[in-house]
Amino acid sequence: MSTDIPLLRAAALTRRFGGLAAVDKVSLDIHLGEIHAVIGTNGAGKSTLVNMLSGEIAASEGALHLRGADITGWSQGRRARAGIGRSYQRTTIFPDFSLFENCRLAAQAAAQRPWRLWESAAGCRHSGETARRALEEAGLHDRGHLLAGTVSHGQQRQLEIAMCLATGPTVLLLDEPLAGMGAEETERMLSLLERLRPGHAIVLVEHDMDAVFRVADRVTVMVNGQVIATDRPDGIRNNAAVKTAYLGDHDAAH
Ligand SMILES: Nc1ncnc2c1ncn2[C@@H]1O[C@H](COP(=O)(O)OP(=O)(O)OP(=O)(O)O)[C@@H](O)[C@H]1O
Numbered sequence: 001m002s003t004d005i006p007l008l009r010a011a012a013l014t015r016r017f018g019g020l021a022a023v024d025k026v027s028l029d030i031h032l033g034e035i036h037a038v039i040g041t042n043g044a045g046k047s048t049l050v051n052m053l054s055g056e057i058a059a060s061e062g063a064l065h066l067r068g069a070d071i072t073g074w075s076q077g078r079r080a081r082a083g084i085g086r087s088y089q090r091t092t093i094f095p096d097f098s099l100f101e102n103c104r105l106a107a108q109a110a111a112q113r114p115w116r117l118w119e120s121a122a123g124c125r126h127s128g129e130t131a132r133r134a135l136e137e138a139g140l141h142d143r144g145h146l147l148a149g150t151v152s153h154g155q156q157r158q159l160e161i162a163m164c165l166a167t168g169p170t171v172l173l174l175d176e177p178l179a180g181m182g183a184e185e186t187e188r189m190l191s192l193l194e195r196l197r198p199g200h201a202i203v204l205v206e207h208d209m210d211a212v213f214r215v216a217d218r219v220t221v222m223v224n225g226q227v228i229a230t231d232r233p234d235g236i237r238n239n240a241a242v243k244t245a246y247l248g249d250h251d252a253a254h
Pocket residue numbers: 017020022040041042043044045046047048049
């Protein structure tokens with residue numbers, strides 16, 4: 001598949017909360033095989049945008065297309081089944097379950113189909129295999145037996161991504177996967193994102209600018225709900241409006 005055709009396309013997506021346009025006519029093309037970072041100051045609208053892509057929040061206006069199909073009115077569940085998966089800024093794991101069990105539950109929830117009820121043993125085997133593969137992809141294959149509540153913060157964030165992978169997504173929506181991580185954990189997560197890049201379209205909301213500029217293929221900068229620039233990292237670094245509005249006057253002066 002050519003990466004020139006966007007897998008996911010947002011066209012003038014808008015979300016209002018009362019009088020506030022939290023996301024204001026945002027247009028984005030998300031490509032397969034790319035990490036697309038969305039950056040911006042606090043309250044710029046990044047999480048609201050991701051919630052609109054995943055289907056947790058409905059758009060007030062605008063449209064969303066997946067592989068050319070209009071999915072604007074689709075529920076979160078339908079979008080998930082079509083391949084839009086997300087991990088959360090807050091922890092959503094079951095601490096008293098093993099890493100493997102957490103992934104198996106995620107796989108089972110994603111595979112819920114009425115016609116599977118009568119073949120639950122086969123379904124169970126299938127979700128176990130999916131969970132095993134997701135743990136392996138996320139670099140946690142040797143930790144499946146550990147209780148999720150007992151592993152490090154970084155490994156819990158990896159687990160959240162593994163749980164997302166267990167749902168078989170093509171689009172991965174990641175909301176601050178590096179939050180609260182030390183240097184070593186950050187490195188591990190960045191190499192995980194690089195491993196996942198082929199075969200996925202990754203939307204990365206992240207405050208760690210060094211990390212963003214290292215791994216992103218494209219960067220979108222939001223200010224007050226609007227996109228002020230989308231470009232390759234070098235283009236964003238040299239964009240005067242971005243320097244002034246987001247990176248600060250210090251950089252703009254140099
Ligand atoms: N449910 C809501 N009701 C009312 N206002 C909201 C709601 N959710 C978000 N907002 C407002 O919308 C704006 C965008 O918020 P959002 O959380 O999307 O920003 P963000 O860029 O993700 O910020 P951060 O980097 O701090 O997570 C903010 O002004 C926020 O207060």
